[in-house]
Amino acid sequence: MADLKIRNLKKVFDDVEIIKGIDLDVRDREFVVFVGPSGCGKSTLLRLIAGLEEVSSGQIELDGRDITDVSPAKRDLAMVFQTYALYPHMSVRRNMSFALELAKADKNEVARKVSEAARILELEPLLDRKPRQLSGGQRQRVAIGRAIVRNPKVFLFDEPLSNLDAALRVQMRLELARLHKELNATMIYVTHDQVEAMTLADKVVVLNGGRIEQVGSPMELYHSPANLFVAGFLGTPKMGFLRGRIASVGAQGCEVELDAGCRLSLPLQAAGLTSGSDVTLGIRPEHLHRSSDERCHLKVKTDVGERLGSDTYCHVRTRSGESLTMRVRGDFTPRYGQELDLTLESDHCHLFDSQGQAIGQPLQQQVA
Amino acid sequence: MNSTTLATPSTATSDARPVHGRRRRSPGWFLISPSVTLLLIWMLVPLAMTVYFSVIRYNLLYPGERGFVGLENFHYFLTDAGFIPGMTNTLILVGGVLLISVVLGVLISALLEAAEFPGRGLVRVMLISPFFIMPTVSALIWKNLIFHPVSGVLAALWKFFGAQPVDWLAQHPMASIVIIVAWQWLPFAILILMTAMQSLDQEQKEAARLDGAGPLAIFWHLTLPHLARPIAVVVMIEMIFLLSVFAEIFTTTSGGPGYASTNLAYLIYTQALLQFDVGMASAGGLIAVVIANIAAILLVRMLGKNLTEKH
Amino acid sequence: MLTLKQSRRLNTLLVGGVSWIVALLLFFPIFWMVLTSFKTEIDAFATPPQLFFTPTLENYLHIQDRSGYFRFAWNSVVISFGATALGMLFAIPAAYSMAFFETKRTKGTLLWMLSTKMLPPVGVLVPIYLLAKQFGLLDTRTVLVIIYTLINLPIMVWMIYTYFRDIPRDILEAARMDGATTLQEMVKVLLPISKGGLASTMLLSLILCWNEAFWSLNLTSANAAPLTALIASYSSPEGLFWAKLSAVSTLACAPILIFGWISQKQLVRGLSFGAVK
Numbered sequence: 001m002a003d004l005k006i007r008n009l010k011k012v013f014d015d016v017e018i019i020k021g022i023d024l025d026v027r028d029r030e031f032v033v034f035v036g037p038s039g040c041g042k043s044t045l046l047r048l049i050a051g052l053e054e055v056s057s058g059q060i061e062l063d064g065r066d067i068t069d070v071s072p073a074k075r076d077l078a079m080v081f082q083t084y085a086l087y088p089h090m091s092v093r094r095n096m097s098f099a100l101e102l103a104k105a106d107k108n109e110v111a112r113k114v115s116e117a118a119r120i121l122e123l124e125p126l127l128d129r130k131p132r133q134l135s136g137g138q139r140q141r142v143a144i145g146r147a148i149v150r151n152p153k154v155f156l157f158d159e160p161l162s163n164l165d166a167a168l169r170v171q172m173r174l175e176l177a178r179l180h181k182e183l184n185a186t187m188i189y190v191t192h193d194q195v196e197a198m199t200l201a202d203k204v205v206v207l208n209g210g211r212i213e214q215v216g217s218p219m220e221l222y223h224s225p226a227n228l229f230v231a232g233f234l235g236t237p238k239m240g241f242l243r244g245r246i247a248s249v250g251a252q253g254c255e256v257e258l259d260a261g262c263r264l265s266l267p268l269q270a271a272g273l274t275s276g277s278d279v280t281l282g283i284r285p286e287h288l289h290r291s292s293d294e295r296c297h298l299k300v301k302t303d304v305g306e307r308l309g310s311d312t313y314c315h316v317r318t319r320s321g322e323s324l325t326m327r328v329r330g331d332f333t334p335r336y337g338q339e340l341d342l343t344l345e346s347d348h349c350h351l352f353d354s355q356g357q358a359i360g361q362p363l364q365q366q367v368a
Numbered sequence: 369m370n371s372t373t374l375a376t377p378s379t380a381t382s383d384a385r386p387v388h389g390r391r392r393r394s395p396g397w398f399l400i401s402p403s404v405t406l407l408l409i410w411m412l413v414p415l416a417m418t419v420y421f422s423v424i425r426y427n428l429l430y431p432g433e434r435g436f437v438g439l440e441n442f443h444y445f446l447t448d449a450g451f452i453p454g455m456t457n458t459l460i461l462v463g464g465v466l467l468i469s470v471v472l473g474v475l476i477s478a479l480l481e482a483a484e485f486p487g488r489g490l491v492r493v494m495l496i497s498p499f500f501i502m503p504t505v506s507a508l509i510w511k512n513l514i515f516h517p518v519s520g521v522l523a524a525l526w527k528f529f530g531a532q533p534v535d536w537l538a539q540h541p542m543a544s545i546v547i548i549v550a551w552q553w554l555p556f557a558i559l560i561l562m563t564a565m566q567s568l569d570q571e572q573k574e575a576a577r578l579d580g581a582g583p584l585a586i587f588w589h590l591t592l593p594h595l596a597r598p599i600a601v602v603v604m605i606e607m608i609f610l611l612s613v614f615a616e617i618f619t620t621t622s623g624g625p626g627y628a629s630t631n632l633a634y635l636i637y638t639q640a641l642l643q644f645d646v647g648m649a650s651a652g653g654l655i656a657v658v659i660a661n662i663a664a665i666l667l668v669r670m671l672g673k674n675l676t677e678k679h
Numbered sequence: 680m681l682t683l684k685q686s687r688r689l690n691t692l693l694v695g696g697v698s699w700i701v702a703l704l705l706f707f708p709i710f711w712m713v714l715t716s717f718k719t720e721i722d723a724f725a726t727p728p729q730l731f732f733t734p735t736l737e738n739y740l741h742i743q744d745r746s747g748y749f750r751f752a753w754n755s756v757v758i759s760f761g762a763t764a765l766g767m768l769f770a771i772p773a774a775y776s777m778a779f780f781e782t783k784r785t786k787g788t789l790l791w792m793l794s795t796k797m798l799p800p801v802g803v804l805v806p807i808y809l810l811a812k813q814f815g816l817l818d819t820r821t822v823l824v825i826i827y828t829l830i831n832l833p834i835m836v837w838m839i840y841t842y843f844r845d846i847p848r849d850i851l852e853a854a855r856m857d858g859a860t861t862l863q864e865m866v867k868v869l870l871p872i873s874k875g876g877l878a879s880t881m882l883l884s885l886i887l888c889w890n891e892a893f894w895s896l897n898l899t900s901a902n903a904a905p906l907t908a909l910i911a912s913y914s915s916p917e918g919l920f921w922a923k924l925s926a927v928s929t930l931a932c933a934p935i936l937i938f939g940w941i942s943q944k945q946l947v948r949g950l951s952f953g954a955v956k
Contacts, residue, residue, distance in 0.1 A: 050856065051856075052852050052855070052856070071855075072852075072855050072856045073855065073856060073857065073858030073859070074858075077856070078856065079852075079853070079856050081849040081852070081853060082849070083847055083849045084849075085847065085849035085850045085852065085853040086850075086853075087850060087853075087854070087868055087872070088850075088872055089871040089872055098854075098857050098867075099856075099857035099858055102857055102858045102859055102863060103858055146853075146857075150857075397776070398776075399772035399773060399775060399776035400772070400773045400776040400777060400788065402769050402772070402773070403769045403770065403772075403773035403792075403832060403836060404773070404788065404792075406769065406828075406829060406832065407792060407795050407829065407832060407833070410795065410829040411795050411798060413806070413810075414802075414803035414806040414807055414810070415798070415802070415803060415806075417803075417805075417806035417809070417810075418802060418803060418805060418806055421805060421806070476698075476701055479694060479697060479698055479701070480694075480698055482690070482694045483690050483691045483694040483695065484691065485691050485692075485694055485695025485698065486695060487695075487699065488695075488698070490702075491698050491699060491702040492702075492943075493940050493943075494702040494703070494705065494706035495701070495702050495705055495706070496939070496940075496943055497705075497706055497709055497936060497939070497940075498705060498706075498708070498709065499939065500886060500890070500932065500935050500936045500938070500939035500940075501709065501890075501932050501935075501936070502889065502890040502892060502906070502907050502910065502931060502932060502935070503890060503892045503907070504892050504896075504907045504908075504910040504911045504914075505712075505910050505928040505931060505932055506708070507914075508910060508911075508913055508914060508924060508928065509708050509709075509711070509712045509925075509928065510708060511914070512921050512924065513708070513711050513712065513715060513728075513921065513925070514708060514711070518726055519723075519724050519725065519726050519728060519921075520728075521707075521711065521728055523726070524726065524727035524728050527727065528727075551705070551708070554705070555705070556950065559943060559946070559947055559950070560947055560950065560951050560955050563944070563947040563955050564955045567955075597955075598951065598955045601951045601955060602951075605950060605951070608796050608797055611799050612799040612800050612801055612893065614800075614801075614892070614893045614896070615892030615893065615896060615907070615911065618892075618896060618911065618914075619910075619911050619914040620914070632801065633799065633800075633801040633893075636801040636804065637801065637804065637897070640804055640805050640808070641804075641808070641897065646805050646809070649804070649805050650805050650806075652801070653799075653801055653802040653803065653804060653805060654802065656799045656801050656802050657798060657799060657802035659799075660797050660798065660799045660802070661797065663797070664794055664797035
């Protein structure tokens with residue numbers, strides 16, 4: 001069992017509040033990813049959970065036990081550091097067995113656990129090497145092995161893949177996902193890379209400025225972001241935003257008048273919204289199309305196109321100066337400055353009020 | 369991950385946390401206190417004694433007489449025949465050696481970095497060697513084997529060119545001592561400056577070369593500014609040691625002839641351990657401390673920030 | 680007009696030539712000392728000085744009967760190693776605490792430590808002499824061990840501090856997560872990782888102790904005098920045995936010279952208080 005409860009957690013450094021009151025539940029066997037821009041407090045939150053930083057106020061509970069003031073080693077947690085933090089003077093074997101050795105575990109038991117972890121991570125041939133003789137990916141695996149050996153209730157990962165090159169990162173990402181299934185482990189994972197967050201997580205926690213912006217499954221976050229920040233942070237290329245105001249509100253949804261020069265009716269329940277209020281409309285690149293529709297022509301000029309082969313990301317600029325990205329087929333070659341007419345898929349438009357909070361729920365919600 | 373997050377003092381967060389009493393105490397204070405205590409005692413006890421001795425009459429030859437005399441000892445020390453030469457010689461020694469070691473140090477280390485040539489490693493080893501020779505040895509080697517007016521190497525050289533050999537330590541005692549001490553400290557400057565020069569960004573140099581800068585322009589506009597901090601370090605460290613040069617004078621001239629090569633350190637030594645006038649020696653010691661502190665305050669102000677910055 | 684290749688070669692030749700001349704000039708006194716140590720006293724005193732002569736080992740062979748060399752050398756060894764070991768014992772915890780548990784006062788403390796080096800020894804010569812006399816420590820190895828520990832402590836703390844500062848905190852935090860106590864963290868992780876830096880700190884301390892000549896000359900005479908004092912005794916007019924002086928000097932300096940050559944790169948960091956690496 002591993003049930004982590006965080007209640008009103010705060011951290012103050014030199015009179016600056018870094019973590020501003022966090023409430024979070026991590027359930028057994030869940031893969032939770034903390035994601036956010038640098039400086040959002042995600043690493044600090046992880047270190048508070050690990051016990052490497054002192055909590056300023058609030059509470060951390062693991063399986064009903066208050067661990068707020070328990071020393072890091074006695075929390076039943078293991079951490080994998082961004083820099084791996086392997087002991088350079090010890091062999092791979094001793095790196096992995098060090099914690100058990102300190103806990104004065106039985107020798108045979110230690111050997112068994114180390115060889116078990118080495119088997120899972122395919123480290124057997126490397127056990128007698130020193131960390132400096134290993135490649136980045138191998139070091140990463142040793143760091144994970146060191147955590148596995150301790151059989152912790154929760155694994156903590158602090159940006160574990162950010163020091164690897166792109167190809168290795170993809171491979172390790174898959175391995176981590178496999179490991180999570182194989183070990184039936186509870187994992188908390190910090191990253192600034194939203195692709196890692198989307199692909200690995202059962203539950204994504206988006207942090208910004210020391211607060212949680214939204215918690216949910218990757219698809220929930222992708223399809224119904226709670227606010228502008230989450231909408232803009234998840235998804236590549238980014239969601240495009242258009243300024244506008246509510247023109248009318250009806251039973252079938254609402255009409256939005258965009259600054260870019262078109263009127264659009266959206267199937268959204270706009271509770272408490274009155275016509276005339278300012279809104280921001282968000283649209284993802286895959287929901288913009290070139291085929292002209294009768295109701296709304298968004299007149300844009302192409303900026304530059306990024307051709308990826310399978311797709312082309314076509315960056316365009318509206319008449320009111322906002323930039324949007326549109327995903328089109330890979331054989332489309334935009335000319336610079338070309339005039340285009342675009343259609344927005346109204347089912348997939350997001351609406352945000354002037355505070356940046358999402359307005360209403362789509363009438364037909366799409367959750368994969 | 370910002371590496372300084374751990375650096376926050378535990379005391380700073382304690383007020384913000386009234387609920388939980390148990391806290392992991394940082395072992396910092398406990399671990400550092402032995403060193404701090406030792407150094408504090410080492411600094412304060414003798415200094416306090418020096419201050420006390422400096423205002424009483426205290427001569428080991430006349431035990432029993434220990435009256436308070438106010439500033440009399442200072443008066444005697446400042447008007448002692450040796451004081452003015454002592455001060456002047458201290459300044460000449462510090463200034464001369466600093467000048468020689470910094471100027472030659474920069475030139476020699478720049479020379480060594482200018483090109484890769486056969487035996488550069490050996491040249492470097494030879495250049496820094498004098499720094500590791502103990503002061504009494506270097507003083508005696510120079511006194512007997514180099515400076516000696518009859519059998520010294522310089523005497524032979526002078527004779528070879530048909531000149532009258534010079535009795536260096538008798539005729540130019542201070543200059544000779546400056547040379548001996550500079551010979552010991554120039555290698556230190558070379559050692560520091562050479563290492564500092566190796567950390568000069570090669571790309572910067574190459575960019576400058578592409579911009580049409582010649583070797584002299586590169587030296588003047590890139591190398592010298594880069595060396596500002598190491599030079600300051602050299603000046604500071606050498607200053608600490610040069611203010612209290614003792615063994616070199618003790619083993620060569622014994623401060624003579626007259627007071628011609630007596631510096632403050634040597635003057636105080638003669639007062640204390642040769643004339644047994646503890647009071648006056650203490651007064652002199654305090655004056656030396658004041659002088660050192662003026663230099664130290666200036667230097668630490670100048671350098672302190674540099675030294676504790678993370679690179 | 681020279682080609683690029685030719686001008687490079689000329690440059691190398693010029694730089695190399697001048698460098699060699701400067702190096703030979705600066706090294707000459709040491710070379711001459713070693714050379715003289717193999718001369719007879721008559722050759723050593725010859726005018727003009729002899730570059731070529733029949734070498735003899737006599738000065739080295741009789742070094743012990745004439746001056747009791749080994750007693751002085753032993754004093755030097757005991758004092759230097761004693762002060763170095765004691766210094767490390769105090770400096771390591773202090774540096775550890777400053778590098779990994781930095782507080783607002785850390786920088787101030789470091790600079791204050793440095794400033795104790797600014798206190799000129801002459802300023803406290805009298806009280807130290809009297810205290811040593813009071814406690815019966817005059818002319819003992821103990822008093823030099825204590826004083827050398829104290830005068831080198833700031834440098835050792837600084838030097839170890841700069842090495843510790845370069846160790847990623849992650850590694851120590853990993854050890855903490857693994858359940859290491861502060862002592863285990865230091866002994867099992869920190870010290871093995873930084874053994875190179877600690878070794879050069881010890882070397883620097885040994886060099887400084889070995890060569891120290893103010894306190895050794897003033898506080899010791901017959902029993903506890905180290906090599907610096909033995910050499911100084913040759914300065915008296917009746918001690919004009921140049922070849923023997925050279926032999927003793929060569930023996931006294933050789934170990935330190937070799938230490939210095941080995942560790943020159945690392946010494947820079949300690950001697951510059953971490954400002955130059």
